[in-house]
Amino acid sequence: MFRVKICGITNVDDALAAIDAGADAIGLNFYAKSPRCVSTDVAREIAAAVGDRALVVGVFVNESPTGMMGVATEVGLAALQLHGDEPPEMLARLPDRPLIHAQRMGAAGLAPIVADLAACRAAGRAPDAVLVDAPAAPGQYGGTGHTLAWHELASEAAALGATPLILAGGLNAANVADAIRAVRPYGVDVASGVESSPGKKDADLVRRFVAAAAAALADG
Template sequence: MFVKICGITRIEDAIAAADAGADAIGLNFYPESKRCVTLQRARAIATAVRGRVALVGLFVNAPFEAVDRMDRMVELDLLQFHGDETPAFCARWGGRVIRALRIAAESDLAQIAAYDSAHCVMLDAAVPGVYGGTGVTGEWALARKAVEAGGKIILAGGLTPENVAAAVEAVMPFGVDTSSGVERAPGIKDHARIAAFISAARSIRNDKGHSRGDQRP
C-alpha cells in the first residue's frame, strides 16, 4: 500500500513520516494554500529525507516554467497536478505525474482515461471552487469503480487514522493520501497520527498495492 503524507511544512514532520514508513511526502507549492512552502524550505525538507521517501511537488495551475524550476531546484521525484492542467500539459512530464481529479458523479470518471501517461491518478472529493485539501471525505463507491476499471488510483479526501482502513477495504486502491487527517493545525503534523494512519492503511491486505517495497517511483 503506497502511503503519501501531504502538506509537509517542517523538517521534523518529514522525518516523522519517513520514520513511520511513508512512501512519499507532499510539498505544496500552491500560493493560496495554508501549507504552501518556499523554495528554501522545500529544499531543506528534501535534503533531510531524500532517499527515504519519494518527494512529490504539488502544483495548481502553475506555468510550465515555474513547475520546471521547482522540479530542478528541489530535485522532486513526482509532480502532483491538482488544478485544471490539461492532458497535454501533464504529458510533458512523462510518467512522473500524479494527476489529482475531483469526482462527484460517475460521469467524472471519464476524465481518467485522458491521463494515461501519468504515473497514477489521485481521486479527491469535489468541493466547488476548491482545489483539494478540504478534509472532505471523497466518494469511495466511485473510486472503487475506477479501480475496477483498471485504474492505478490513489484515494484522497478526508482520510484519517480512524477511517483509512475502511476506505482501503471499500476501494482497494493503489495508495492513499492524507494531509489534514494527521494534523494538529494546518501544516503542523501530529507524529502519532502519522504513524497510526500508516499502520491502519496497511492493516488491510490489498492486492492493488499491499507490498510497500515496489511502490517507489
C-alpha cells in the same frame, strides 16, 4: 509509485516523523493559496533531509510546465502532482519525472476522469497514477477534509484500467482501513486528516494513519 503519502509537509521535523512512521512518500505544496504552501528554500531543506528515504512529491496547482520543472530541479523533487485544472496536453510537456494527476470525483462519478485519462494518452502522455480526491468548492484544491463516496468509487474503479489509483479525500487514522477495504486503491494520500492545525502534522495521528493504511494495503 507510493503506497502511503503524507501531504502538505511544511518542515523537516514533520517530514522525518512521517518517514519514521513508515510513509514512503511526502508531499510538498507549492500552491500559494494553500495553508500548507512552502517556499523553495524550505522545500529544498526538507528534500535534503529526506534524501532517498521516501519519494518527495511536489504538488502544483495550475502552474506552468516551465515553472514546475524549475522548482523540481531547484528542490530535487522526485515526482510531480498536478492538483489543479491542468489540461491533458500539459502532461506531455513534463517528460522528466513521474506524474500524479489529481482529479475530483463529483456526481458524474469516474466517467469524466476516465475521459481525461484517455485525452492525456491521446495528447502524448498518460499520468503514472491518478489521485482521486473529494469534490471541493471553486478555488479549493485538496486538503479540505471532505470525504469521497468510497463504495461508488469502488464500483467504477476498474474503468481506470492499469493506471494506479491513489485514494484521497477526508482520510484519517480512523477511516483509512475501511476506505482501503472498500476501494482497493494502489495507495492513499492524506493531509488534513493527520494535522493538529493546517500545515502542522500530529506525530501520533501520522503513526496511527500509516499503521492502519499499511495493514489494510497488505491485506489487499
